[in-house]
Amino acid sequence: MRTLTRKGAATRQRILEGAAAHIREHGVADMTLDDVLARTATSKSQLFHYFPDGREELLLAVARFEADRVLEDQRPQLGDLTSWSAWQSWRDKVVDRYRRQGRLCPLNAVTSQLGIRTPGAQAVVTELMHRWQAEIATGVRHMQDAGEIDPALDPDRAAAALLAGIQGGVLIQMSTGETDHLEAALDMGIAHLRAGRPAPS
């Protein structure tokens, strides 16, 4: 696997995306390697050719794939939280993204399947959370610089709380199918940011 021909890279990608799609539709516990092969018109030797460690390596690759999507799906709003209307528009995008996704969170599914024994999976999630939180915190700092948020507020801690609310909202949605909690958490988080702002000069 040192060198991949174009054809090889395409096959690898097809397997990866096929696995991701299957997981999004049926969950990870139901995913068998043969399912992926059938869906992607590939054979077992190919799968093990591109993912020598088999199922585990494939799942980890899916986790990375899905983790990348999460932040991308919030662009460009996430990187540009420089006005209250931008925050609102980001909030709407997040809600919409997860509403579309439905009850199944592929990333949570994969990581909870890989579990403790695979530190790699946790690293993927941890890094995602750090990047996500950092981007939110940047937005908070922007608003502080603009005098819209109390400068005494700790941006990282505020971002952490907001991120936790999002994660929990999505988690609850996985059971209830409703985005009420996600929306409430986002609205409360943003309201809290606005509440403590200095009086307009």
Next chain:
Amino acid sequence: MRTLTRKGAATRQRILEGAAAHIREHGVADMTLDDVLARTATSKSQLFHYFPDGREELLLAVARFEADRVLEDQRPQLGDLTSWSAWQSWRDKVVDRYRRQGRLCPLNAVTSQLGIRTPGAQAVVTELMHRWQAEIATGVRHMQDAGEIDPALDPDRAAAALLAGIQGGVLIQMSTGETDHLEAALDMGIAHLRAGRPAPS
């Protein structure tokens, strides 16, 4: 299984708690029925005698078992959120509970394993969330009656947001091992409740 003798009930309970303990230690994917049997000194026929639908029924029972623990572990504080110091003490108890529990959340593990195809698992979680949210909302109403929280605030929505923060904080803890997000979410949620309170007469 219509009637259980005392001995039978004890065996059933032993299997249930053994399974729960194994899941808490090793995760659900690693749990095999033989593991449970070995740990509880029982035999396969007993397991299927008390859980005729086998693994799935056992996991569902574990989910219920763990769900009950969650709220019980927050007593008596959760049922008595009638002063700010009570809220703070509840907050500390929640953080402490999840810090003890460590990276593995048995309930999340079990439900994400049972997944979509078992509506029962989702029902267990959904009901837990409803009860939890209702108890928090009751606390909010108490504080509103006491004039400590803005009466214009929607108690259910505030409770939903706070609950989402908790869930997300715990979820993030499962990857990072840290309770920072959980604490930030709780603190922000409670701060938000206090922030909008009417000026003391």
Next chain:
DNA sequence: GCTAGCATGGATCGGCAAGTCCAGTCTGGA
């Protein structure tokens, strides 16, 4: 103390799915 039916032990089955292997094909650089 008898007996109906609950409780237990453990051997065995059956199937599934991960992973291996080898034989054969295609690709691209020299």
Next chain:
DNA sequence: TCCAGACTGGACTTGCCGATCCATGCTAGC
């Protein structure tokens, strides 16, 4: 054009684990 090595197909092995079954112990009410 040639060939090393990348790519592909699919049968096969292997081991695990959920589930079944039946023979045998035990309990509890009468």
